[in-house]
Amino acid sequence: xxxxxxxxxxxxxxxxxxxxxxxxxxxxxxxxxxxxxxxxxxxxxxxxxxxxxxxxxxxxxxxxxxxxxxxxxxxxxxxxxxxxxxxxxxxxxxxxxxxxxxxxxxxxxxxxxxxxxxxxxxxxxxxxxxxxxxxxxxxxxxxxxxxxxxxxxxxxxxxxxxxxxxxxxxxxxxxxxxxxxxxxxxxxxxxxxxxxxxxxxxxxxxxxxxxxxxxxxxxxxxxxxxxxxxxxxxxxxxxxxxxxxxxxxxxxxxxxxxxxxxxxxxxxxxxxxxxxxxxxxxxxxxxxxxxxxxxxxxxxxxxxxxxxxxxxxxxxxxxx
Numbered sequence: 144x145x146x147x148x149x150x151x152x153x154x155x156x157x158x159x160x161x162x163x164x165x166x167x168x169x170x171x172x173x174x175x176x177x178x179x180x181x182x183x184x185x186x187x188x189x190x191x192x193x194x195x196x197x198x199x200x201x202x203x204x205x206x207x208x209x210x211x212x213x214x215x216x217x218x219x220x221x222x223x224x225x226x227x228x229x230x231x232x233x234x235x236x237x238x239x240x241x242x243x244x245x246x247x248x249x250x251x252x253x254x255x256x257x258x259x260x261x262x263x264x265x266x267x268x269x270x271x272x273x274x275x276x277x278x279x280x281x282x283x284x285x286x287x288x289x290x291x292x293x294x295x296x297x298x299x300x301x302x303x304x305x306x307x308x309x310x311x312x313x314x315x316x317x318x319x320x321x322x323x324x325x326x327x328x329x330x331x332x333x334x335x336x337x338x339x340x341x342x343x344x345x346x347x348x349x350x351x352x353x354x355x356x357x358x359x360x361x362x363x364x365x366x367x368x369x370x371x372x373x374x375x376x377x378x379x380x381x382x383x384x385x386x387x388x389x390x391x392x393x394x395x396x397x398x399x400x401x402x403x404x405x406x407x408x409x410x411x412x413x414x415x416x417x418x419x420x421x422x423x424x425x426x427x428x429x430x431x432x433x434x435x436x437x438x439x440x441x442x443x444x445x446x447x448x449x450x451x452x453x454x455x456x457x458x459x460x461x462x463x
Contacts, residue, residue, distance in 0.1 A: 168192055171373070172231035172267075174218070174257060175238030176206065178333050179273070182366035183235060184211050194231065196238075218253035221260070228263035233373045236310070237273040240302035248298050254306035258313055266316040271372040274303045276326045276358060276383065282432035284356050289324070289381040289438055297426055307381075314379045321376030323368060323384045326358035326434060329455060333362050337456060338399040342408060347419065348393035350410040355431035357392040358385045361449035371443040382443060385434040388451045392428065395452060402456050 169191050173180045176195035184193050195206050198217040206213040216224050218238055240251035254272070261267060279287050280294035295301045310320050330336040349355070360368075368384045376382070390398070393410060400407045417425060439445055449455035 169233065170194060170231045171233045171235065172196065172227065173211070174234065174236045175273075176211070177237065178330075179328065179362055179366050179369070180235065180237050181209060182362055183369045184209055186366060186370060196227070218256050221256035224256060224260045225263065227257075227260045229265035232268050234261065234267045234270040235273075235369055235373060236270060237369075240299070240306060243298055249301040249305060251302045251306040251309065254309045258309045261313060261318070262316060266313060266318050269319045269321070269373050269376065270310065270313060271321045271323060271369055271376065272306065272310045273369070274307055274322050274324050275300065276324045276385070276432070276434055277430065278304050278307070278324060279430075279432055281430040284431045284433065286435055287383070287432045288435040289383055296430065311379055319376065319378040320380075321372040322381045323365075323372060324381060324434075325365060326360060326385050328362050328365055329359055329452065330362035331456065336362065337403070338396050339403055339405070342396065342400050342403065342405045345406075345409060346424075347409045347411040347416060348396050349416060349428055350412055351391070351393060353413045354391040354393045355428055356433050357390065357395055357427070358432070358434045359388050359395070359452050359455075360385050361447075361455040364445070364447050364449055367448075368439060368443060368445055371445050375443050377442060380438075380442070382439045383434040383436050384439055385436050386447055386450055386452065386455070387436070388453075389433055390452070398453065399456055402453070 171187060171191055171193050173184060173193070173195040176184065176197060180195065184195070187193055192212070193210065194212045194214055196214050196216045197203070197206065198215070200215065203213045216227070218224070219241065236254065236257060238253055240253055261270070277297065277300040278293040278295050279291055280296045280300065282291070293304055295304050307322050310322060313320050328336070364386065365384060372382065397407045411419070416428060
């Protein structure tokens, strides 16, 4: 039976952590339990103890209702994280780095805080970190596998590279860590999970001659990849986690418009886009790559439920 009160620790746990794993059942700790974390938790077997770190008291009821034991804590306040030491046998880390702040704009203090706590006692067997495919930078449309050196071009990608270094450092303690490099996440039942809002706003896309390749993964398949890596990931291994879609950004929005019964977005030149679109959106339009997911399929043994965005975006019950 799962702990109904997240503020009362189990009897086998000390303030610095839990008893060795051989004396207890497996525990999975989800750090950053948002949409994808909740999908992953729902797919875990009931025999496992599932915990989630949250900094929001407002989420306690939601997490309990999902069968997850919530633990109040904040990665931005490391002093309060010591009870995570030795608590879990497997850790799924999906918390993003903080936004740019002062001199730490290229570092991820949240991941550093988590890894320091995990070193205190009985490090987890496995740790999976959700990174971003943005660490590859602009590849000019080339096919990209995990052996390609990182070349981050944006502050947010630099922070992810820093987080990846922190995760790899746990290998010295025998932790089997997997880094998932994730592109655009979508799902019709995810907040902002389809291009519908942008299509309704008539947000422009680049004309075909200047367009960039983009990559995608359905939120349900991403959750399944996270769990596959927790149990089947190889030590200190990187995985591209994306579907089989090969589309340029404008073609993706055209396809979504057809599936949703909406007008296709206007096409503009890059110079016009620079004047009309926000910097964040422009940054996505400045990087082009086609991710290779062969390693994910072979080593994680993951069979995609939504192999392309056509299957993932179509309205429920619609045959294509």
